[in-house]
Amino acid sequence: MFYIGEFSKMGRTTVKTLHYYDRIGLLQPQEVDESTGYRLYSTRQLVDLHRIQALKQAGLSIDDIQSVFAGVDVKPILEQRQAEIVRELHKHEEQRARIAFLLSEEEKEFFMDYQATVKEIPSQIVYSKRMTVPNYKAYFDVIPAIGRAVMQANPDLKCATPEYCYIVNLDGEYKESDINIEFNEAVEEFGTEVDGITFKKTEPLEVVSVMHKGGYDGLPQAYAFAMDWLEKSGYAIADFTRESYIDGIWNKDDEDEWLTEVQIPIVQ
Amino acid sequence: MFYIGEFSKMGRTTVKTLHYYDRIGLLQPQEVDESTGYRLYSTRQLVDLHRIQALKQAGLSIDDIQSVFAGVDVKPILEQRQAEIVRELHKHEEQRARIAFLLSEEEKEFFMDYQATVKEIPSQIVYSKRMTVPNYKAYFDVIPAIGRAVMQANPDLKCATPEYCYIVNLDGEYKESDINIEFNEAVEEFGTEVDGITFKKTEPLEVVSVMHKGGYDGLPQAYAFAMDWLEKSGYAIADFTRESYIDGIWNKDDEDEWLTEVQIPIVQ
DNA sequence: CCTTGACCCTCCCCTTAGGGGAGGCGGTTT
DNA sequence: AAACCGCCTCCCCTAAGGGGAGGGTCAAGG
Numbered sequence: 001m002f003y004i005g006e007f008s009k010m011g012r013t014t015v016k017t018l019h020y021y022d023r024i025g026l027l028q029p030q031e032v033d034e035s036t037g038y039r040l041y042s043t044r045q046l047v048d049l050h051r052i053q054a055l056k057q058a059g060l061s062i063d064d065i066q067s068v069f070a071g072v073d074v075k076p077i078l079e080q081r082q083a084e085i086v087r088e089l090h091k092h093e094e095q096r097a098r099i100a101f102l103l104s105e106e107e108k109e110f111f112m113d114y115q116a117t118v119k120e121i122p123s124q125i126v127y128s129k130r131m132t133v134p135n136y137k138a139y140f141d142v143i144p145a146i147g148r149a150v151m152q153a154n155p156d157l158k159c160a161t162p163e164y165c166y167i168v169n170l171d172g173e174y175k176e177s178d179i180n181i182e183f184n185e186a187v188e189e190f191g192t193e194v195d196g197i198t199f200k201k202t203e204p205l206e207v208v209s210v211m212h213k214g215g216y217d218g219l220p221q222a223y224a225f226a227m228d229w230l231e232k233s234g235y236a237i238a239d240f241t242r243e244s245y246i247d248g249i250w251n252k253d254d255e256d257e258w259l260t261e262v263q264i265p266i267v268q
Numbered sequence: 269m270f271y272i273g274e275f276s277k278m279g280r281t282t283v284k285t286l287h288y289y290d291r292i293g294l295l296q297p298q299e300v301d302e303s304t305g306y307r308l309y310s311t312r313q314l315v316d317l318h319r320i321q322a323l324k325q326a327g328l329s330i331d332d333i334q335s336v337f338a339g340v341d342v343k344p345i346l347e348q349r350q351a352e353i354v355r356e357l358h359k360h361e362e363q364r365a366r367i368a369f370l371l372s373e374e375e376k377e378f379f380m381d382y383q384a385t386v387k388e389i390p391s392q393i394v395y396s397k398r399m400t401v402p403n404y405k406a407y408f409d410v411i412p413a414i415g416r417a418v419m420q421a422n423p424d425l426k427c428a429t430p431e432y433c434y435i436v437n438l439d440g441e442y443k444e445s446d447i448n449i450e451f452n453e454a455v456e457e458f459g460t461e462v463d464g465i466t467f468k469k470t471e472p473l474e475v476v477s478v479m480h481k482g483g484y485d486g487l488p489q490a491y492a493f494a495m496d497w498l499e500k501s502g503y504a505i506a507d508f509t510r511e512s513y514i515d516g517i518w519n520k521d522d523e524d525e526w527l528t529e530v531q532i533p534i535v536q
Numbered sequence: 537c538c539t540t541g542a543c544c545c546t547c548c549c550c551t552t553a554g555g556g557g558a559g560g561c562g563g564t565t566t
Numbered sequence: 567a568a569a570c571c572g573c574c575t576c577c578c579c580t581a582a583g584g585g586g587a588g589g590g591t592c593a594a595g596g
Contacts, residue, residue, distance in 0.1 A: 002430070005572060010430040012387050015573085020554055036562060037574050043515050043527050050479045054383030058370060059363035062553065075371070082367045085360050092357050095327035099350045102326060103343070115322030119280050162270070162278040211318045247311050259311050271592095273543065283544085288583055304591060305545050330582065 001030065007041040011049040026066055027052060059085055097233045104232075114210055114222060116229040118266070121205040124160060128184040129197045130170065135177055136216055139167065140249060146183060146197060154191035166244040166263070174220065207242075207263040208235065215255040219243070222262045230266060239265035269298065275309040279317040294334055295320060327353055365501045372500070382478055382490060384497040386534070389473040392428060396452040397465045398438065403445050404484055407435065408517060414451060414465060422459035434512040434531070442488065475510070475531040476503065483523040487511070490530045498534060507533035 008015050021027040022039065027048050029039035048069075055065045064077050127150055133142060143165075150157065159165075163186070170180035190199045208230050212222035223241065230237070247259040276283050289295040290307065295316055297307035316337075323333045332345050397414055401407060419425065427433075431454070438448035458467045476498050480490035491509065498505070515527040 003572075006430050014554085016554060016556090019574095024553095038562085039573085046514070047479050047481060047527065050385060050477070051383050053385045053387075057363070057385055058366035059360070078367050078371050082364065082371070085364050085367065089357065089360050089364070092327070092353050092360070095325070096350065096353050096357070098326035099346050099353065103346050103350070115319050117318060117321045117325055119321075162274050209318070211315050213315060246314070259315065271543075282583085284583060284585090287545095292582095306591080307544085 001040045001042055004029075004039045004041065007045070011046055011053075013049065013053070021052070024062070024066070026062065026069070094233070101229060101232045113213070114225040116208050116210050116226060116233075119207060119209050121202075121207055121263070123204045124164065124186045124202050125188070125190060125199065126184040126186050126202055127191065127193075127197050127199050128182050129195075130180070130182045132178055132180050134179075136179065139181070139183075143183060146195075147185070149195045150185075150191065150197055153194040157191045158188045160186035160188055164244060166242045168240045168242050170240060172240075174223075205239075205265050206267075207265050208233075210262045212260045212262060213256070214258060216258075216260070219260065219262065222260075226262055226264050230264060235266040235268060237264060238267040241265075269308045269310055272297075272307045272309065275313070279314055279321075281317065281321070289320070292330070292334070294330060294337070362501070369497060369500045381481070382493040384476050384478050384494060384501075387475060387477050389470075389475055389531070391472045392432065392454045392470050393456070393458060393467065394452040394454050394470055395459065395461075395465050395467050396450055397463075398448070398450045400446055400448050402447075404447065407449070407451075411451060414463075415453070417463045418453075418459065418465055421462040425459045426456045428454035428456055432512060434510045436508045436510050438508060440508075442491075473507075473533050474535075475533050476501075478530045480528045480530060481524070482526060484526075484528070487528065487530065490528075494530055494532050498532060503534040503536060505532055506535040509533075 002010065004015050004018055008018055011018075018027070018039070018041075022029065027045060030042040030045060031040040032038070033040065051069075052065055055068060056062075058078075059081055060068070060077065064081065067077060068074050129146055131142065133139060165185045168182040168184065170182055184202075187199075193199060208226055210222050210226040210229075212219055242263040242265075244261040244263060246261060247257055249258070252258055270278065272283050272286055276286055279286075286295070286307070286309075290297060295313060298310040298313060299308040300306070301308065319337075320333055323336060324330075326346075327349055328336070328345065332349065335345060336342050395418055399410065401410060433453045436450040436452065438450055452470075455467075461467060476494055478490050478494040478497075480487055510531040510533075512529040512531060514529060515525055517526070520526055
């Protein structure tokens with residue numbers, strides 16, 4: 001029989017850990033001295049402790065280890081933990097790629113201006129219209145007209161909150177004139193279709209998102225940053241790119257205050 | 269300006285998280301309504317939130333993100349986090365191998381009897397003697413004699429606590445007769461050497477450890493288990509194997525109560 | 537004008553696997 | 567007798583929020 005200090009050295013653990021295991025009932029001493037309260041351990045506990053340590057080194061939680069000791073079937077526990085470890089590995093691989101990217105970009109001037117995040121766009125109802133416009137400045141002439149047409153046909157229709165208004169670039173490449181776009185605005189429900197405007201329910205989507213602050217002349221840089229990021233992070237482009245307009249001429253006078261989100265659908 | 273609920277949807281986060289960021293000062297609302305206490309956010313906060321999310325997705329802690337926002341040089345932070353991610357990746361690779369082993373061994377009968385752990389053996393002072401014995405039963409005739417000889421020459425010498433008494437198998441293979449062994453006992457300090465017994469300081473060592481309960485006839489199974497485990501876990505054997513005697517004929521009458529630890533030094 | 541349901545606030549407790557330390561008792565050594 | 571070491575219990579702490587209670591606020595419907 002050993003006092004806790006000696007036993008902790010035999011088992012290469014700490015006294016605090018043994019106190020904790022005793023408290024939660026995972027590993028209790030063979031005997032407790034009635035008068036002093038001193039815990040007394042035997043080599044039988046050493047075997048149990050060894051078993052605990054083996055399972056801990058395999059990544060099982062204390063809760064799981066207690067289940068194993070209680071005789072619960074280990075297979076589902078192990079498989080669940082295995083799946084979680086694989087998820088952790090993927091997460092850390094991704095983090096490694098992101099940090100490598102940040103370190104590589106650190107010296108460049110746009111490090112402080114652009115960041116990329118991955119986010120989910122949930123399924124939504126939108127009204128949308130495809131068109132060809134002569135240049136991007138024309139967007140904001142045609143967009144309000146679409147809004148008015150929809151609202152006239154559907155007086156009770158409300159935009160989604162938060163607002164989500166975006167265009168999809170239907171050209172596979174960058175163009176400065178005769179741009180094919182699809183304008184979209186998220187709304188609360190389906191409505192009647194007028195003037196080439198259709199309603200649809202979008203699929204949920206995973207995108208990499210880059211925020212662009214300032215006028216639209218700078219948008220190509222945001223695209224370039226996003227493309228660079230996603231190539232270095234091992235993602236592939238899944239669909240046409242999008243721009244979501246958050247702040248612009250309609251609510252901010254100062255062009256530097258405009259805010260646009262570039263979204264690029266990704267896979268894997 | 270947006271209420272917290274709408275802002276949380278725009279930023280794809282939760283109200284609780286925004287409360288938390290406000291409390292710790294990481295991201296504070298643009299304005300707080302004096303009379304109601306309602307938080308009001310603007311799109312400027314949306315950009316900051318985006319930045320927080322990008323750094324979080326790269327695996328930085330909230331503390332680190334606060335440092336980044338405070339203008340601390342990011343490079344050391346990123347490098348430190350990178351190193352930690354690599355450690356995590358290794359740890360999880362190891363856990364994956366262990367769980368795969370447990371799942372593969374699960375059906376076999378010794379799953380419940382043997383577990384392997386990796387542990388560090390610290391540097392120690394031992395006295396040791398090499399010898400050849402006819403068979404393993406002879407160990408326990410010669411060992412007490414060595415102990416007596418040492419104690420006679422060094423009356424004040426004390427064994428280490430906890431006791432650590434082991435033999436090293438100097439044969440590279442399993443043998444049943446004419447076994448070359450080195451007997452070792454950890455002590456508190458160096459002493460005078462008699463009768464072929466030498467004192468030395470051991471190097472710290474990493475071993476895989478398997479506990480064997482019962483008589484010594486079963487030891488080969490413990491070795492087999494350990495060898496199997498370490499092959500499947502990707503470790504290589506670094507040195508001769510060891511047996512550490514914890515309980516045996518000297519303190520337990522019932523052979524089933526004997527306890528021996530098989531230790532195999534490993535690299536990587 | 538009143539009510540209802542949605543939204544917001546603060547405050548408190550909870551999560552893992554123990555770590556750190558205070559205050560006090562037991563046993564041994566000088 | 568004093569010092570020191572080992573042991574005990576009790577209490578607070580971790581990271582990043584989550585869950586819920588209790589209570590005030592907002593906008594719309596009857």
